Amino acid sequence: MTFFSNLGDEMILPQDVLIQSKETQNVQNAINATIGMAMQNGKVMKINSLEKIIKNLNITDYLPYSPTPGEITLRDLWHKKILSENPNVNPNYLSTPIITTGITQVLDLTANLFTQKKDAILLPDLFWQNYEQIFTVKLNNKLYKYQQFDNNNNYNLKSFEETLTNIKENKITIILNFPNNPTGYTPSTLEFKKLTDIINDFLKNNLNKKIVIICDDAYFGLFFEDKHKNSTLNSIEKLVDNKNCLIIKADGATKELYAWGFRIGFITYYTKDNNLRDMLLKKTQGYLRSTISSSSTIAQQAIKQLMVNENYLKEKSLNDKTIESRYKILKEEIIKEELAKYVTILPFNSGYFFTIKLPKEIDAEEFRLKLLHEHKFGVYAMDKEHIRIAFSCLEESHIILLIKKIKICIVEMSR
DSSP states (O other): OOSSOHHHHHOOOOOSHHHHHHHHHTSTTOEEOOSSOOEETTEEOOOHHHHHHHHTOOHHHHSSOOOTTOOHHHHHHHHHHHHHHOTTSOTTTBOOOEEEEHHHHHHHHHHHHHOOTTOEEEEESSOOHHHHIIIIIITOOEEEEEOSBOTTSOBOHHHHHHHHHTOOSSEEEEEEESSOTTTOOOOOHHHHHHHHHHHHHHHHHOTTOEEEEEEEOTTTTOBOSGGGOOOHHHHHGGGGGOTTEEEEEEEEHHHHTTOGGGOEEEEEEEOSOHHHHHHHHHHHHHHHHTTTSSOOHHHHHHHHHHHTOTTHHHHHHHHHHHHHHHHHHHHHHHHHTTGGGTSEEOOOOBSSEEEEEOOTTSOHHHHHHHHHHHHOEEOEEOSSSEEEEEGGGOOHHHHHHHHHHHHHHHHHHTO
16 A cells, blocks of 8 residues: 555656756856856846846735735736737637746646546647646646658647547647747748648547647747747747637746746637636636635746836846847757758757757767767757757857867767
């Protein structure tokens, strides 16, 4: 007999990026390119106005409980923000956002409210590990994976379509995470159109099936190439015309507003059905009441005051441009060092990360440890062949050095 439930027996602490990041911190003078934050001059990147707001918060503003769905002014501000950034979206179909404890809770909430055993989840072959922990370990969804990039390193719409078509379950969750973690890819305007058409055709040809689409917009706004500056919700919004499709936007202040530790996320529903929308908001509040009760008041008050501050968009833009500058330096160095001759560089154009696929004879964990202990760079070994690098963590000088070190490491391990 065990104290654990069936779920307790299955639950593990993944040996993922958090473990590898801690290893990096324990190596003297190592530069950490493992974790999804933005750094500058050895400290977390910040919006200066937010620091001032926190110092001046009144005790009566932040000690009381917040309402279960969150502070209404902040919810309204975020609602306006979504509409301004997604001009194709019909405001009559968009719910008021509900505040959660980070985007991770949005995913846990949607998994619990909308999925169960014998349902399916569709993901790319490279994805954030927590998706599997939430949807398959906790909720027993069957996981289907499509090949994100084909053999020519193009976004693989054919694999997406084939995998979706072959799913037998009647309820399917599709997570569209762009900019993508771990690859840093956002589809082009044309690719998004084709992706939307594939899903739309499937919905119309399978009226007995229901699809829940989660737009995981954790890295929203960090788009660095003109043809790939595309919001997922804005690109797929026509799917709202299908009664057997529910669209959910998951986003937050965590990365968009450089406030990782605040753990402020938002869940927003997009549906034509007014009754369903009302029911979704009530059930979401019910789930939150039974789990966290409400999110942090001090974090909500600070973000609310930030969003009405006249300087915040300018300050945020400066941070965004710093990350974009690092992206451009990274692209230049990859070309300069001819890195593509040594590894497969998966397409990237947005977000915090890029991913490389190592030659078959090199094990990713062995590569990571060699790069860490001999060359003083910490990166994330995702599996046996893929390495994820967070360029958001790196100064431009470190990016230049890292690409050289990766190349040296590959050459040394290939002898």
